[in-house]
Amino acid sequence: MDFIFIEELRVKARVGIYPREQVAAQTLELNLTFGVPDAAAERDDIDDTIDYAKVIERIRDELGKRHFNLIETLGEFVVALLFDEFNAPWVKLRIAKIGIMKDVRRVGVYIQRGRDGRAIFDAD
Numbered sequence: 051m052d053f054i055f056i057e058e059l060r061v062k063a064r065v066g067i068y069p070r071e072q073v074a075a076q077t078l079e080l081n082l083t084f085g086v087p088d089a090a091a092e093r094d095d096i097d098d099t100i101d102y103a104k105v106i107e108r109i110r111d112e113l114g115k116r117h118f119n120l121i122e123t124l125g126e127f128v129v130a131l132l133f134d135e136f137n138a139p140w141v142k143l144r145i146a147k148i149g150i151m152k153d154v155r156r157v158g159v160y161i162q163r164g165r166d167g168r169a170i171f172d173a174d
């Protein structure tokens with residue numbers, strides 16, 4: 051399996067348990083890796099792979115119109131989007147809030163999963 055990675059993607063989203071986080075969007079940083087079929091590289095055709103530009107567009111679009119209490123729930127939503135809309139066989143996702151707590155640069159969630167529910171292996 052080959053892997054596509056998207057690093058340090060900045061996305062605006064409303065996420066958090068506090069009232070101010072429910073009304074105001076904050077910037078999240080996403081690091082995302084997902085599996086793609088080896089056949090894509092062989093045929094050199096965008097239709098055989100997962101278009102990372104479309105992935106970014108869909109994440110921005112969906113996160114822009116919802117509120118999540120927990121960063122974990124937001125993370126599971128993004129992973130489900132990759133499985134359900136893009137048929138990704140394997141996903142690794144790290145999502146961080148930036149600078150929201152004193153003396154903490156980033157805080158967030160890390161999810162790694164195969165579409166069948168198992169963590170198959172690590173892409174690193």
Ligand SMILES: Nc1nc2c(c(=O)[nH]1)N=C([C@H](O)[C@@H](O)CO)CN2
Binds near residue numbers: 065067068
């Ligand atoms: N496990 C979690 N703990 C906390 C979360 C969360 O999403 N998952 N969120 C918050 C607040 O919204 C925080 O971001 C405000 O500083 C606190 N704990």
